Amino acid sequence: MNTSSRTIPDRLRSPLEQRLKSWETLLLLVAIGIFVANSLASPYFLNAWNLSDATFNFTEKAMIAFAMALLIISGEIDLSVASIIALASTAMGAAVQMGVGTPGLVLIGLGVGLLCGAFNGVLVTRFGLPSIVVTIGTMSLFRGISYIVLGDQAFRGYPASFSWFGQGYVWWVISFEFVLFAIIAVIYAVLLHKTNFGRAVYAIGNNATGAMFSGIRVQRVKFTLFLLTGLMSGIAAICLTARLGSTRPSIATGWELEIVTMVVLGGVSILGGSGTIVGVVIAAFVMGLVTFGLGLLNVPGIVMSIVIGALLIGVIALPRLWSMWRAR
């Protein structure tokens, strides 16, 4: 996974040309295209409140996608994120029944997320197990605990101040979740692109052995990445639980694949070693805009999944087909 062969370019492109041909530019064009198409296709699309509502379709998933991007760049993956949401939400719901207030609930949500992330991290880094296997296991384990606790019941009765995390607005149509999404995006962009830690993540993804011999503590970096993914799942659990106002064990079912789709659509190589946070941000908007736009036309969800799948394959395959055609 982390020993993929890389071709050395025989001619370096000018920075401007490189930027124009980059993944992010292509994705941005797609996003703009979808935005224009949506505005033309539905008279309801260009409305501040409607667009604000649409952001809820992706903000929680995108928060996890940033951490997932780092994890995938380092050559690992975490498929248990949606189950961590379920477990964290169940823990918060149980705490509500015992009379815990909003600050306590937030701490519990973050704490459970961190613990789950640490559990994944230990299994992968201490015992050297493949992360895809470990997290497929914990995907069933974490959600299984929620099902044992809740069965077909639901936890409700969250305090009104708690619901602000999922339903509150900071200013006019700008929701708390959207602000949080933006702040987290900036933090992750700085972490990945401007710090030694970020460089280490790329190095590990490109060549873990080489990174180790360069003095990077590979296992420690990977463990931190699992912790971060768990933490982000905890934050997403707080937002989603607050938005729904109740917890059922089926909460966030199937989100892990949507999050991975978002990351890959954002130009992060599934083999590790490359990708940017800007790409993931644009991919989040693309997915949010597509689902909301199709929703406005009352396109059934089954067709929507087909469109997302086609988009993913199209956006990934087109540049490769183009370069193959050019290379002839």
Place this chain on the structure above:
Amino acid sequence: MKRRTFTKLTASLSLAAGLFGTTALAEDNMRIALVVKALGIGFFEAAAEGAEEAAQELGGVEIIYTGPTDTTAEGQIEVINSLIAQGVDAIAVSANDTDALVPTLKKAMQRGITVISWDSGVAEDGRQMHLNPSSNALIGNMIIKLAADHLPEGGDVAVLSATTTSTNQNIWIEEMNKVMGDYPGINVVATVYGDDLADKSYREATGLMQSHPDLDAIIAPTSVGIVAAAQAVVDAGKVGEVNVTGLGLPSEMAGAIENGASQSFAIWNPIDLGYSAAMIAHALASGAATAAPGSEISIGRVGTITLDETSSAAMADPFVYDASNIDQFKSIF
């Protein structure tokens, strides 16, 4: 659905070509959204059919039949958000979660959208009214009536229930006992429990026929029990002697109706349910009726409903399925 998307596309194309004023194509129609638990389920497809029937009867109504791909609250919220954005006139939802939809549906009501729930309800502050397919009293009466209708001379009947602690079945049997006086000559000789397990229900039904050789009917108010009892009657060679009835699913009971082990049985009718939901949504959105405890709402061919103190109402008697209509419904649910 296809045509609608196409209309929208043509509308947008003509808009792009500079022909303004063509977007308001269908805006004069009242738009009622029928939101179901998930698309691709026969029961809900049938409900949508009923809603379309109501739309034709009312005129000037457009039904938007929609729902998520799988039965999640998050998926339903996304669907409802896009319906709010479209400014539909009414949302009639069969909810995947009693509570999780409340914040979103409250927002819909704040923006002037009529919100009702049907089939699977939403907590009281998230909707204006809830439509139950039937009520405990109506079900209790129906199960004994089904048996009595085929016993004009009176006779002995036995009840095959689920478990001793099954809340629904116990309430229905209690309601049945209350109205026994209306069916003179009908004696309930035994009540047994098959625990909603096919094999145990089968053994209990066989036992009933052995200990009561003159038994005329078995009432099973559970979809597992009724199928097992019908099989037991066939295997005992008592088709025509013992009539199996109660509550069951048409798809599972089609065989028993065909071989005569069951004359008739009942369950809610999804077509009527969708029809009634659309009728109520229209009445509330147009202002012809108000949703408050005690108010009466007329639902076309199905009749009239009265809202109770929680603003819920029961639609009608469970619908009776027999040889005359089983073929139509067995492929639906």
